[in-house]
Amino acid sequence: MANNYLKLEFPSLPENVGLARAVVAAFAAHLEFTLAEIEEIRVAVSEAVSNCVIHAYPDKAGVIQLELSIHADILSIQVKDFGKGIIDIEQAKQATFSTDPERMGLGLVFMESFMNHLQIQSIPLQGTTVVMKKHPERGLADAGFSRSS
Amino acid sequence: MANNYLKLEFPSLPENVGLARAVVAAFAAHLEFTLAEIEEIRVAVSEAVSNCVIHAYPDKAGVIQLELSIHADILSIQVKDFGKGIIDIEQAKQATFSTDPERMGLGLVFMESFMNHLQIQSIPLQGTTVVMKKHPERGLADAGFSRSS
Amino acid sequence: MLIQTERVGANLIVTVEGELDLVTSPTFREVVDGKLNHYDAIKHLILDLKKVEFIDSSGLGVILGRFRRLNQLGGKISAIHVSDQIKRVLQLSGLLKVIEIYDDRHGALENSWR
Amino acid sequence: MLIQTERVGANLIVTVEGELDLVTSPTFREVVDGKLNHYDAIKHLILDLKKVEFIDSSGLGVILGRFRRLNQLGGKISAIHVSDQIKRVLQLSGLLKVIEIYDDRHGALENSWR
Ligand SMILES: Nc1ncnc2c1ncn2[C@@H]1O[C@H](COP(=O)(O)OP(=O)(O)O)[C@@H](O)[C@H]1O
Ligand SMILES: Nc1ncnc2c1ncn2[C@@H]1O[C@H](COP(=O)(O)OP(=O)(O)O)[C@@H](O)[C@H]1O
Numbered sequence: 170m171a172n173n174y175l176k177l178e179f180p181s182l183p184e185n186v187g188l189a190r191a192v193v194a195a196f197a198a199h200l201e202f203t204l205a206e207i208e209e210i211r212v213a214v215s216e217a218v219s220n221c222v223i224h225a226y227p228d229k230a231g232v233i234q235l236e237l238s239i240h241a242d243i244l245s246i247q248v249k250d251f252g253k254g255i256i257d258i259e260q261a262k263q264a265t266f267s268t269d270p271e272r273m274g275l276g277l278v279f280m281e282s283f284m285n286h287l288q289i290q291s292i293p294l295q296g297t298t299v300v301m302k303k304h305p306e307r308g309l310a311d312a313g314f315s316r317s318s
Numbered sequence: 319m320a321n322n323y324l325k326l327e328f329p330s331l332p333e334n335v336g337l338a339r340a341v342v343a344a345f346a347a348h349l350e351f352t353l354a355e356i357e358e359i360r361v362a363v364s365e366a367v368s369n370c371v372i373h374a375y376p377d378k379a380g381v382i383q384l385e386l387s388i389h390a391d392i393l394s395i396q397v398k399d400f401g402k403g404i405i406d407i408e409q410a411k412q413a414t415f416s417t418d419p420e421r422m423g424l425g426l427v428f429m430e431s432f433m434n435h436l437q438i439q440s441i442p443l444q445g446t447t448v449v450m451k452k453h454p455e456r457g458l459a460d461a462g463f464s465r466s467s
Numbered sequence: 468m469l470i471q472t473e474r475v476g477a478n479l480i481v482t483v484e485g486e487l488d489l490v491t492s493p494t495f496r497e498v499v500d501g502k503l504n505h506y507d508a509i510k511h512l513i514l515d516l517k518k519v520e521f522i523d524s525s526g527l528g529v530i531l532g533r534f535r536r537l538n539q540l541g542g543k544i545s546a547i548h549v550s551d552q553i554k555r556v557l558q559l560s561g562l563l564k565v566i567e568i569y570d571d572r573h574g575a576l577e578n579s580w581r
Numbered sequence: 582m583l584i585q586t587e588r589v590g591a592n593l594i595v596t597v598e599g600e601l602d603l604v605t606s607p608t609f610r611e612v613v614d615g616k617l618n619h620y621d622a623i624k625h626l627i628l629d630l631k632k633v634e635f636i637d638s639s640g641l642g643v644i645l646g647r648f649r650r651l652n653q654l655g656g657k658i659s660a661i662h663v664s665d666q667i668k669r670v671l672q673l674s675g676l677l678k679v680i681e682i683y684d685d686r687h688g689a690l691e692n693s694w695r
Binding site for chain 2: 173174175176177178179180182184185187188191192195196199
């Protein structure tokens, strides 16, 4: 499988969350993911992009950059915003921690559960970068890391 | 309908032609296109991106930039490469003109027929930019131009 | 997303079709809360998830919100036609502890009479 | 794309499923030319386009190429189960002038006996 990438940029409008899901699903189809794995990827991306829309840019739309790439059978997804930022990432990762009373604080939990790897970098008032990786479970033996569950 | 945009960048690998079609179809769904119109858009994009893969970068993969935007009910699609370029655009637009004996020379004809507007700029050895626009036929009366057939 | 509701005794059956996410969850909340405000008799919610193509934490959040509301009045939520994928997110979210799963409308209704 | 072939007398029935574009057209050409090379008896091609989800000029190009080859030997190409969308691109490309359209396999076979 040749290495491939896709870089996207779009405004943080709610309707672009579904678009991001569709793009990532189409791109991920280049690897041999099962349908269930593609579903997991769609959820993880939906959470990451929704967070940009809701938390990074609560007042008006800002720029979201989504970078997808495939190297050695591993799908990498980077979601970057230039918004509000997260003060305490470890706290944000706790289930049920949310700065929004209407929300469940499950987004980061889903990203962590559904992907093999999750890394978050954030600087308050400058923005947040989320990097997630996943490889097809079938090809597990060949890849450089095992499933974190 | 709020103005929206999507910028994409990807290498000129053949498998990305289908990806570009899927992304554009998902983005175009924000306007009230009929299924037949979405099909026409998919064909036009497929032709433009295929041309980058085949003609702009015949020897090795180069960069393709795809920019989609919606303003006042009009979908604009820009496909840009930094490849070989076209020496005579008017000649290239003729049906049956192709620099490749295995091809039909229909790509530009389809783009012109299926979209309301087509503009091509090219500088030999620097690259080609194709801009296409289309609006939902239902909303014709409101838009700034009529169908070119 | 398409959403349809039907009242059967003390139950509101809500059939959702499409994607339940950031964009569509507010509509789900408005439609369901509208019915709950209008019909005092409704105690239980039965969610028909057969045609749900996608659900993420935004969708689960509005379901939890409806559970909290009904639970205060002694009501409950059940879900029918739940795919493995959706069962998975329900479980991870903890919602599976409070939502009862049945195969179909018949099973869910039978249980709500108890 | 999935491609299936079946020989019925002097006809090769080719059923295509999926997208016929830059990526898949070479496969179409190889499979069909392989059959034509192998069976001298084949004179005509019947394309079943029922499950074709997309076709662009790359796909039309390989169809035209097969037409040229068969036409030299007095053979022809017909297409069955053609959607309006595909009819439209066939027409714009000029291929509708050389490809015969029938409702189904029955109609196409009947006409190839003439
Ligand atoms: N891109 C982001 N920008 C700013 N804050 C974020 C971002 N992503 C997550 N957060 C913070 O982390 C918290 C937890 O996020 P998450 O687990 O997705 O749950 P939820 O979105 O339901 O609150 C959010 O409430 C928010 O405060
Ligand atoms: N992006 C491009 N870069 C370089 N040349 C191009 C590009 N797009 C089109 N052309 C030239 O224009 C010709 C006509 O293009 P088109 O109508 O799409 O037909 P075809 O691709 O079948 O040749 C091509 O053969 C090629 O020489």
